[in-house]
Amino acid sequence: MHFDDLSEYTYGERPKSCTGALAVGWLALSAPFVMGAISRAVMSRVKVLVENPINLTRGYHACEFCVDHLRNHKVDSRALVRQLRDLGALGNGEILVTGLDGVCYFSPVLVAHYMEVHEYCPPLEYCEAVVSMHLDAAVRPDERR
Numbered sequence: 399m400h401f402d403d404l405s406e407y408t409y410g411e412r413p414k415s416c417t418g419a420l421a422v423g424w425l426a427l428s429a430p431f432v433m434g435a436i437s438r439a440v441m442s443r444v445k446v447l448v449e450n451p452i453n454l455t456r457g458y459h460a461c462e463f464c465v466d467h468l469r470n471h472k473v474d475s476r477a478l479v480r481q482l483r484d485l486g487a488l489g490n491g492e493i494l495v496t497g498l499d500g501v502c503y504f505s506p507v508l509v510a511h512y513m514e515v516h517e518y519c520p521p522l523e524y525c526e527a528v529v530s531m532h533l534d535a536a537v538r539p540d541e542r543r
């Protein structure tokens with residue numbers, strides 16, 4: 399499933415409190431995406447959000463870039479799933495990032511994998527929302543590192 403970054407999110411449930419709903423990080427092999435460095439604070443916070451996903455689905459979505467890479471290396475289908483799991487390249491939910499203005503950004507949990515492995519750089523307003531978002535103390539990352 400592919401959506402352009404910052405296009406309207408129309409896929410799943412959204413909280414009533416959202417003043418807008420935008421898609422971020424719905425990458426596909428067929429669509430180019432922005433690459434670049436991401437701050438450690440953004441990365442660690444996105445990882446925390448990914449550990450607490452919303453809108454879970456029954457099936458898994460696989461990273462198309464990893465699938466393509468492994469298929470090119472003639473990995474058979476049973477090994478493929480195992481290797482995708484080892485790479486963190488399977489996802490079955492979304493994360494919700496809320497900006498200070500109430501705009502809600504919806505990303506697949508694979509967004510962390512895309513950022514870490516494929517150098518995906520989300521839009522600046524998304525990164526700002528991630529950093530400014532209130533995270534429950536129980537799930538807050540250790541940002542002193």
Ligand SMILES: [Zn+2]
Nearest residue numbers: 461463464487
């Ligand atoms: Zn991948």
